[in-house]
Amino acid sequence: MSPKTLYDKIWDAHVVHQADDGTCLLYIDRHLVHEVTSPQAFEGLRMTGRKVRAPEKTIAVPDHNVPTTLDRAKGIENEESRIQVEALDKNAKDFGLHYYPVSDVRQGIVHIVGPEQGWTLPGMTVVCGDSHTATHGAFGALAHGIGTSEVEHVLATQTLIQKKSKNMKVEITGKLSPGVTAKDITMSVIGKTGTGGGTGYVIEYCGEAIRDLSMEGRMTVCNMAIEGGARAGLIAPDQKTFDYVKGRPHAPKGAQWEAALAWWKTLYSDDDAHWDQVITLRGEDIEPVVTWGTSPEDVLPITATVPEPDSFTGGKVDAVQRAIAYMGLTPGQKLTDIEIDTVFIGSCTNGRIEDLRAAAAILKGKKIKDGLRAMVVPGSGLVRAQAEEEGLAQIFQDAGFEWRLAGCSMCLAMNPDQLAEGERCASTSNRNFEGRQGYKGRTHLVSPAMAAAAAVTGRLTDVREMQ
Amino acid sequence: MEKFDKLTGIAAPMPLVNIDTDMIIPKVFLKTIKRTGLGVNLFDEMRYDRQGNEIPDFVLNKPAYREAQIIVAGDNFGCGSSREHAPWALADFGIKAVISTSFADIFYSNCFKNGMLPIILPKEQVEILMKDAEKGANARMDIDLEAQTVTASDGEVFHFEVDAFRKHCLMEGLDDIGLTMERVANIDTFEAQAAQARPWV
Numbered sequence: 001m002s003p004k005t006l007y008d009k010i011w012d013a014h015v016v017h018q019a020d021d022g023t024c025l026l027y028i029d030r031h032l033v034h035e036v037t038s039p040q041a042f043e044g045l046r047m048t049g050r051k052v053r054a055p056e057k058t059i060a061v062p063d064h065n066v067p068t069t070l071d072r073a074k075g076i077e078n079e080e081s082r083i084q085v086e087a088l089d090k091n092a093k094d095f096g097l098h099y100y101p102v103s104d105v106r107q108g109i110v111h112i113v114g115p116e117q118g119w120t121l122p123g124m125t126v127v128c129g130d131s132h133t134a135t136h137g138a139f140g141a142l143a144h145g146i147g148t149s150e151v152e153h154v155l156a157t158q159t160l161i162q163k164k165s166k167n168m169k170v171e172i173t174g175k176l177s178p179g180v181t182a183k184d185i186t187m188s189v190i191g192k193t194g195t196g197g198g199t200g201y202v203i204e205y206c207g208e209a210i211r212d213l214s215m216e217g218r219m220t221v222c223n224m225a226i227e228g229g230a231r232a233g234l235i236a237p238d239q240k241t242f243d244y245v246k247g248r249p250h251a252p253k254g255a256q257w258e259a260a261l262a263w264w265k266t267l268y269s270d271d272d273a274h275w276d277q278v279i280t281l282r283g284e285d286i287e288p289v290v291t292w293g294t295s296p297e298d299v300l301p302i303t304a305t306v307p308e309p310d311s312f313t314g315g316k317v318d319a320v321q322r323a324i325a326y327m328g329l330t331p332g333q334k335l336t337d338i339e340i341d342t343v344f345i346g347s348c349t350n351g352r353i354e355d356l357r358a359a360a361a362i363l364k365g366k367k368i369k370d371g372l373r374a375m376v377v378p379g380s381g382l383v384r385a386q387a388e389e390e391g392l393a394q395i396f397q398d399a400g401f402e403w404r405l406a407g408c409s410m411c412l413a414m415n416p417d418q419l420a421e422g423e424r425c426a427s428t429s430n431r432n433f434e435g436r437q438g439y440k441g442r443t444h445l446v447s448p449a450m451a452a453a454a455a456v457t458g459r460l461t462d463v464r465e466m467q
Numbered sequence: 468m469e470k471f472d473k474l475t476g477i478a479a480p481m482p483l484v485n486i487d488t489d490m491i492i493p494k495v496f497l498k499t500i501k502r503t504g505l506g507v508n509l510f511d512e513m514r515y516d517r518q519g520n521e522i523p524d525f526v527l528n529k530p531a532y533r534e535a536q537i538i539v540a541g542d543n544f545g546c547g548s549s550r551e552h553a554p555w556a557l558a559d560f561g562i563k564a565v566i567s568t569s570f571a572d573i574f575y576s577n578c579f580k581n582g583m584l585p586i587i588l589p590k591e592q593v594e595i596l597m598k599d600a601e602k603g604a605n606a607r608m609d610i611d612l613e614a615q616t617v618t619a620s621d622g623e624v625f626h627f628e629v630d631a632f633r634k635h636c637l638m639e640g641l642d643d644i645g646l647t648m649e650r651v652a653n654i655d656t657f658e659a660q661a662a663q664a665r666p667w668v
Contacts, residue, residue: 013665016657017650023632025650027657029668037550039500050644053654057668065498080498087500124668131549131573145573147551148502149580149643157647159654163630165572195485196543196569229546231572252667260667295485315484315541322483412548414494421517433489433547435512 003270005167006236007202010142010267014125016159026162029124030141031154032110033060033097035088036414037129041152042091053158055096059119062088063109064414066102068377068404073103081415095155108380108406111135111348115219116380118248122237122264127154132348132430133232134225138218139245140237140267142202145226165231166276168201169269172209174283179464181288181358182217183350183428183447185209186224188286191299193279198230201277204269205235209283215244216354223349224430227296236268288463290335291432291445293323298432302450302462306333326434327442328422335460338444342425343374343455344437345401345448347411350428351379353386355448359428360392362452362466368400369458375402375417377409399455413437426454469582470640474563474610476536479526480600486540487547488574492556505552506559527560531603537610539593539600540567544585545574554581564610566617568593579633580643584612592625612638 004012016025031054038060045052052058065081066072076082085102092099098119100107106117111132114120120136126143127133129151136143150160170189190197203225210221218235225233242261245251252260287301298320300307308331309320324331329338345351345359356376368374376396378384384406387393393403410417411429419425419441428451429436432443444460453461496508514525521528527535538544538557544567545553554577557565564584578585588596599606599619606620612634617625636643647654661668 017653019632021631023630025647025653027654027661036497040502040551043500048644078498084498084500121667123665129549129551131547145549147549147554147573147577147580149551149577153644153647156644157651157654158658159647161632161643161647194543195546196571199543199569199572227547229543229571256667260665263665295487297485315482318482319484319541412494414497431487431489431547433487435493436489439493439512439517 003273005269005273005275006140006204006234006267007142007167008273010123010125011164013123022163024162024164025159026125028127028154028158028160029057030114030119030126031058032114032126032128032133033058033151034064034110034130035062035084036064037148038091038151039084039087040148041155042095044152045155050156052095052097052155057158058155059098059114060088060092061100061107061110061113062102064408064412066407067415068407068409068417070405072405105381105385108383109348109351109408111223112351112379112383115139116248116382118245118251121245121251121260122241123267127160131226132223135219135223135348137222137225137233138215138235139241140234142232142234144231165202166200167274168198168203168230168277168279169275170203170205171207171278171280172205172283173207173280174209175212176209176283176286179288179449179467180286181447181449182213182220184286184289186221187289187291187296187299187445188281189279190224190228190296191289192281193228195227195295195297196229198225198228201230202232202234203228203230205233210235211238214354215240216352219352220349224296227430237264288447288450290450290460292327292329292335293320294326294432294434295323296430296432296445298323300335302335302460304335306331306335336462338460339424339458340426340444340454340460341373341423342419343372343451344410344425344427344429345375345451346377346379346409347429348379349430350448351377351383353383355428356383356387356392359448359452360395362449362463363399363456364395366399366456368455372455372458374400374455375404377404378406380406410437426451426460468640468642471563471582471584471637472612474536475607476563477532477534477604478537478539478596478600478606478608479532479535480597481526481538481540482597484541485543485546488545488550488553489547491545491553492550497550497552502555503559505556506561509556509560534561536561536563537608538562538565539596540565542568544570546571549573551577554578554583558583566593566596579637582637582640584610584637586617586627588617588625588627595619595623
């Protein structure tokens with residue numbers, strides 16, 4: 001048998017039908033659903049009289065629109081947001097889906113709830129009408145975002161029409177230096193490849209620095225594969241993966257666990273597998289990074305300065321000029337001189353327990369800068385509960401952070417958590433696009449530890465100076 | 468789905484690289500539970516000021532481009548969020564084709580589900596078409612999906628590649644779900660075999 005990549009193996013195990021031109025019908029093991037990209041799909045099913053083919057493989061949770069303030073039991077004020085969440089309540093009930101409503105302690109961001117509940121398992125195909133579905137690739141699952149038409153297609157048929165992507169290997173060798181995290185790895189890769197570098201590829205992340213990451217860190221890395229243009233990121237499952245999955249509510253048990261484990265252990269890229277592209281970074285070379293512009297590829301080490309537009313080429317020159325004007329910066333300005341108004345810790349990129357631990361470790365015994373607004377939005381109700389149990393919530397509150405309920409919150413600001421015009425935020429989320437966190441808001445993407453450091457000083461800060 | 472075969476229309480130039488789906492349709496408009504009516508908010512934050520007045524400099528607000536049916540765009544158009552609201556908004560405005568050197572994967576695939584044609588051409592050719600688009604309403608382009616060609620206003624013809632299956636679905640206006648439903652026996656068989664091989668799924 002010819003050698004295969006991990007992606008090849010998962011793909012081959014899910015092909016229902018292959019046409020002569022290579023177009024495949026791919027079986028989907030898990031379909032995650034949230035309130036924003038699904039109403040039109042359910043409406044489509046109703047209009048055509050179709051059913052959900054596999055409701056037992058379909059998991060729904062509201063996350064984008066939900067308020068994260070402590071009084072949210074009183075309901076959603078914004079009428080459109082409320083209607084969208086109510087539509088999901090109704091659709092989940094009518095079509096018999098697994099559902100975690102706003103009132104359920106297990107509710108949270110769909111990409112945090114899936115792994116937490118054991119829905120996401122190695123070797124699976126996982127889709128969701130959300131580009132950050134790439135997160136689940138951390139388990140060695142082929143996971144990617146889809147549009148609403150495809151959501152309807154999966155609901156009706158439990159399959160997707162797909163052509164195979166190319167294979168890219170991103171290897172991070174060696175060890176990370178102190179202060180450098182999974183977020184810095186994934187942002188540094190995007191800084192190197194650009195936001196279009198991964199287009200047409202599935203990325204497998206490998207190498208010692210990736211193996212050394214916890215499952216939480218691996219999820220952070222895969223989460224931002226889409227920001228590099230790749231629909232999916234993958235990391236081969238290993239003992240850490242199995243340990244994380246074991247005992248979760250929907251993980252296999254008993255004899256099925258043993259059978260699953262035997263297959264999962266075959267899920268790795270063969271030594272001589274073919275790669276269409278290989279990118280290698282030395283773990284030792286990666287520094288704590290920050291974005292300065294309005295694209296996730298606008299990444300620089302925190303020790304750098306705002307670049308000159310002329311140092312770029314082609315269409316990027318104009319884009320950089322536009323970004324620097326939008327961000328209110330000056331070329332040559334030190335990144336550590338950029339003052340911020342807001343700090344946001346949360347999102348499917350960095351809303352897990354390890355992220356909160358990293359931020360709390362910096363904040364312990366310190367206060368946030370006077371006048372700064374800072375909030376922590378745990379990725380799920382269970383992350384929140386665990387952080388309270390570990391005393392992290394107290395550290396955040398003592399430092400001056402707001403301690404919120406779970407949701408997507410200020411990552412995309414569909415709920416009331418938004419930046420005002422001109423406000424500047426150090427954010428642990430995944431996108432620094434124009435207007436992403438609020439109309440004319442300015443976003444600097446950072447790791448949780450870097451966000452915490454910025455909260456203390458009131459400016460972008462090298463976390464290594466505080467450790 | 469509406470069929471796509473030939474199109475003659477005005478092309479609007481948008482040379483900015485990395486135009487993301489947040490720019491195409493900002494999140495405040497994702498709260499709808501319908502697919503229609505998003506055209507008025509297409510490129511909302513670039514197109515209107517805070518009071519809702521049109522920004523005259525924005526390309527689709529200029530008299531020459533108000534009826535544009537084609538966009539010639541910078542590299543990596545449609546990156547970021549998977550929101551299908553982006554092609555819905557473009558289609559609702561009247562855009563039927565976008566030409567660029569590259570598109571983000573999810574956006575590219577979403578276009579075909581909405582009767583819209585994303586065309587990938589080499590950089591030099593996109594640059595020629597960008598210049599052509601800058602001529603405004605005097606420069607109508609022709610797109611022929613059957614022949615896989617874009618013809619600039621001076622008659623220069625550029626050939627593009629498109630996946631044969633996607634082309635077929637677009638030309639016939641075929642519904643993907645209907646096509647897949649014809650393979651339900653394959654799905655049944657696969658499901659039964661998978662339940663044996665991986666019963667824990």
